[in-house]
Amino acid sequence: MLVRIGAHVGFRWAAVVVWMGVIFVLSTQSSLPNLTPGLPGLEEVGGHLAAYGLLAALVWWALRGMGTRYPATGALLLAVLYGASDELHQSFVPGRTMTINDLLVDLIGASLTMVVLSWFHARRLGMQIIPDHEAS
Numbered sequence: 041m042l043v044r045i046g047a048h049v050g051f052r053w054a055a056v057v058v059w060m061g062v063i064f065v066l067s068t069q070s071s072l073p074n075l076t077p078g079l080p081g082l083e084e085v086g087g088h089l090a091a092y093g094l095l096a097a098l099v100w101w102a103l104r105g106m107g108t109r110y111p112a113t114g115a116l117l118l119a120v121l122y123g124a125s126d127e128l129h130q131s132f133v134p135g136r137t138m139t140i141n142d143l144l145v146d147l148i149g150a151s152l153t154m155v156v157l158s159w160f161h162a163r164r165l166g167m168q169i170i171p172d173h174e175a176s
Contacts, residue, residue: 052102059098060122063091067126070135088142089149095119096150100157112154119150 066072074083096119103111123146131138 049102049105052098052105056095056098056102059095063095063122063126064129066091067130067136068133070133084142085145088145089152091149092119092123092146093149093153095122096153097157100154112158116147116150116154120147123147123150 072083072087096115099118100111100115103114108114120143123143126146127138127140127143130136
């Protein structure tokens with residue numbers, strides 16, 4: 041079965057690719073400026089949470105545009121796979137290292153974003169995520 045992808049879906053995937061490009065370019069830098077000098081590590085963790093949360097949100101948006109049945113699962117999987125490839129890429133950049141901790145923070149950022157988006161989407165559709173025990 042062929043799926044016809046409209047211009048709006050192409051635009052959504054273009055946004056995903058552009059954001060992946062931004063992440064890639066940032067990863068090619070030997071060092072990034074410290075925007076939180078009084079709080080060591082906060083910027084790195086916050087950067088990973090935000091970057092991969094946004095990536096997961098954009099992929100979710102693109103997958104929903106295609107009518108994918110489980111867009112949150114697909115978005116989470118793609119974001120984490122891209123995070124793993126990004127960590128591998130960083131191992132070749134002077135001054136950067138590949139760490140499992142960064143990948144775990146990427147996973148957390150993407151997961152939290154998918155939970156929030158799924159919750160808002162379910163509310164918008166009038167669905168109940170947690171069953172109402174009073175109805176029993």
